[in-house]
Amino acid sequence: MLICRTINEIREFVRQVRERGRTIGLVPTMGYFHEGHLSLMREAKKACAAAVVSIFVNPLQFGPQEDFHQYPRDFERDRKMAEETGVDAIFYPSVEEMYPAGFSTHVEVGGLTECLCGLSRPGHFRGVATVVAKLLNIVLPDKAFFGWKDAQQALVIRRMVRDLNMPVEIVTVPVVREPDGLAMSSRNVYLDPRERTAARVLFRSLQIAERAAAGGERDVARLQKAVRQEIASEPLVQIEYVEIRALPGLEPISRLQGPALLALAVRIGKTRLIDNTVLNPEGDQLAFDHV
Numbered sequence: 001m002l003i004c005r006t007i008n009e010i011r012e013f014v015r016q017v018r019e020r021g022r023t024i025g026l027v028p029t030m031g032y033f034h035e036g037h038l039s040l041m042r043e044a045k046k047a048c049a050a051a052v053v054s055i056f057v058n059p060l061q062f063g064p065q066e067d068f069h070q071y072p073r074d075f076e077r078d079r080k081m082a083e084e085t086g087v088d089a090i091f092y093p094s095v096e097e098m099y100p101a102g103f104s105t106h107v108e109v110g111g112l113t114e115c116l117c118g119l120s121r122p123g124h125f126r127g128v129a130t131v132v133a134k135l136l137n138i139v140l141p142d143k144a145f146f147g148w149k150d151a152q153q154a155l156v157i158r159r160m161v162r163d164l165n166m167p168v169e170i171v172t173v174p175v176v177r178e179p180d181g182l183a184m185s186s187r188n189v190y191l192d193p194r195e196r197t198a199a200r201v202l203f204r205s206l207q208i209a210e211r212a213a214a215g216g217e218r219d220v221a222r223l224q225k226a227v228r229q230e231i232a233s234e235p236l237v238q239i240e241y242v243e244i245r246a247l248p249g250l251e252p253i254s255r256l257q258g259p260a261l262l263a264l265a266v267r268i269g270k271t272r273l274i275d276n277t278v279l280n281p282e283g284d285q286l287a288f289d290h291v
């Protein structure tokens, strides 16, 4: 497995893969891998001849009061895990390599970013869209892989790729969870044992809404209330938002009619966690790639 610290190095790798007529899958990450990241890498390996994983904690997508400096990092551990998963190359650039002095161009995706995490984290999706646009331009993959754990992010990236005619297919992969239902996240290491136990309430609350919707409940306010009530049973957990919005445009809705995203963000102590599920009144399992 090749490790590239510069744009020139990864471009040379990509050139050689292309010369042999092979396809490339890109998995953008901020590192500190868990099973969620590995599932994206496996999908990339299955769908493409060569899998490239980028590891870059992107300062542009963190607010001034957020955890950019504390964000967990362990390149040696990540390197081993990627190698064991069959990744062909890691792109691991420095901040200076990605944002040299004078960098001043940003990608702004409208609409979709004006709700949910876009409200609580101003500038976050601008930072995400900008870095992903750069990574797509650097690696020029056939397919790029994103987790549904960050559903709004996946929708924003898909919109950017369509709006800017980027020649890449965006593939989304379902949320990977711990055995007790907590969505895997690099930030879960911030939780102390009591907070970790309290965090189970997130998945429980999503399941309550899933069951109610499956049982015929269509009223969005009532579904949201049921989720909030369940979360409120855990005093350590503070709700930032609980919202149900239409897919794929994230418009507000009052009744479930087509596929909708139930998304939530909470704080547990100093840790901010997000989770989501798709509610589909038609009942069938939604293929994420058709969202």
Ligand code: AMP
Residues within 6 Å of the ligand: 028, 029, 030, 031, 035, 036, 037, 039, 040, 145, 146, 147, 148, 149, 150, 173, 174, 175, 176, 177, 183, 184, 185, 186
């Ligand atoms: P991150 O390193 O947290 O920026 O995540 C990199 C990619 O992995 C993003 O596309 C995330 O949506 C995805 N990802 C993170 N956690 C999970 C998870 N639990 N299940 C599936 N994908 C995930």
